Amino acid sequence: MTRPPTAAQRRVIDGADPVTGRLRGTPAQLAALVKHGLAFRHPRPPHDHFLTPAGHRIREAVPEAPEPPTPPASSVFTARVGGEEEPPGHSPARVREVHSAWQGLLELRRMTNPDGATDRPCGWERAHLVQAAALALEAAGHRPAGPDEDGYRVRATPQPEAVAVRESDPEALRGCAATLEAAGWQAGEYTEPRTRARYLLASPRRTR
Template sequence: MAKPTTPAQRRVIAGADPVTGRLTGTEAQLTALVRLQLAFRHPRPPHAYFLTPAGHRAREEPEQAAPETAPVEPVPGVFAARTGTEDTEDAGGVADGPARQREVRAAWLGLVEMRRMTNVDADRDRPCAWERTHLVQAAAIALEAAGRTPAGQDRDGYRVTATPQPDAVAVREPTPEGVRACATALERAGWQVSEHSERTAGGTGRYVLVSPRRG
């Protein structure tokens, strides 16, 4: 579970620009949010601070506030992408329903904003550096944000797995229609997609190999 933010930090998050996620606050407040992984500092001048996907989620879903004197410590990412390979259906500690939908939407909008702010040409249609270093999670976020359902204990759905290729992941669904739907969703999200066949216990199946589009 993410560490609660202080009231002052909550005010900074709530005051972020609704479109860009740009933050205004003291250097100490902004640096603390970076340590909490709720904000990042843009690498180019004027080195402004912006909400991360976790920060967007924190703005949409108020969490329990901590006292002003609470210590600030780094915490793991507060959003858990569902890859369809988790042991439990309730992966990430959030049940299916409106809360999860809001969480996914906030994560996706945060990624789109990170693309705009960190891609050299401000291209929102091409994956950013974070996505390229977190391929499985990034692809899963794009799929769930597009309305695809991850596999679970009692349901079929997509599964995103790493591959021997360092810049590509594999996406599988039980049906050819599901595979094609995943491919379409990822293409729209800025990924390069190629469909392949493979031998399975039931015969021959299909899957897609996806990698972030570079140009």
């Protein structure tokens, strides 16, 4: 991409599904994004268009100049990693949002994994480890920690393709491990040398 996207192209990029990266636009707009390496056309029907990693970076970057109005941040789904200062409540609307995001992620797996597998994490999840693991946990009904509440907390680690999951309740921690394994992750339980607290180290599984 030798020049920034036009305002119209940026609107298409900004309107991409926050989880799957699926795009909606005119054939000319989508073709232009493909030409510049910001999108790709899936080879299998219905031949939808999706953001490439470069397109995701454009979407997530802060614009250098004023852009047309976009939906407020509160309307963009974000998985709860635990410990948020003002976590959203467990409302029916939140439950629907989480369910929709999880179904979208399964569809992204089907569309982007070479064998169409939905039981194994895809490239997007490997690039967004903390969000992906948190979504799997929240979609399965686990409770994320609040500022002063017990619950799971998902955090990045220095290890490549691995996140740490902490839960004060040992039984709940084992439940998190079972959920992640069912969602296509490998999860092992470890002990912090200094605090002796138990935690999970989880990474996306590459093969069945």
